Amino acid sequence: MNQSTAPTEFRAQMTQTRNGRYWEIYVVLHGVPHWPDVQLPASAGIPTVAVRMAALRELGYAPKATHGRWDWIEFNTIGDRVDLTALVIVVPLDPRGAAQ
Numbered sequence: 001m002n003q004s005t006a007p008t009e010f011r012a013q014m015t016q017t018r019n020g021r022y023w024e025i026y027v028v029l030h031g032v033p034h035w036p037d038v039q040l041p042a043s044a045g046i047p048t049v050a051v052r053m054a055a056l057r058e059l060g061y062a063p064k065a066t067h068g069r070w071d072w073i074e075f076n077t078i079g080d081r082v083d084l085t086a087l088v089i090v091v092p093l094d095p096r097g098a099a100q
Contacts, residue, residue: 009064012056014086016042023047025055027090036060052086061090 014025017039023046026037038055040047047055052070056062063069068088075083 009089009091010061012059012061012063012088012090014047014052014070015083025052025059027056027059027061052088056088056090057093060093062093064089064091 011028012025013028014023016022017024020042022039022042024037024039025047026035029035036059038058040051040055049070053063070086070088073085073087075085077083
């Protein structure tokens with residue numbers, strides 16, 4: 001990809017906020033200071049696939065058809081705490097609005 005070509009796919013992630021109160025779904029946009037995000041109450045449990053899909057739609061993205069599954073990564077942190085991150089490749093619902 002040459003540098004003048006805007007990316008057509010992005011990585012969306014879901015992590016729990018540091019205070020543990022919310023699951024946060026966001027789209028990683030390089031060179032953008034504030035990534036678009038949706039926060040969901042952690043008290044409702046881990047968001048279902050349907051809830052995650054609705055959050056992505058709210059952000060203007062959808063899973064890429066060829067990679068629509070969420071991958072989970074586990075990170076060991078301080079003490080016994082384990083952080084989970086879910087990832088999925090997404091594309092803009094409106095390609096003209098990519099990375100905006």
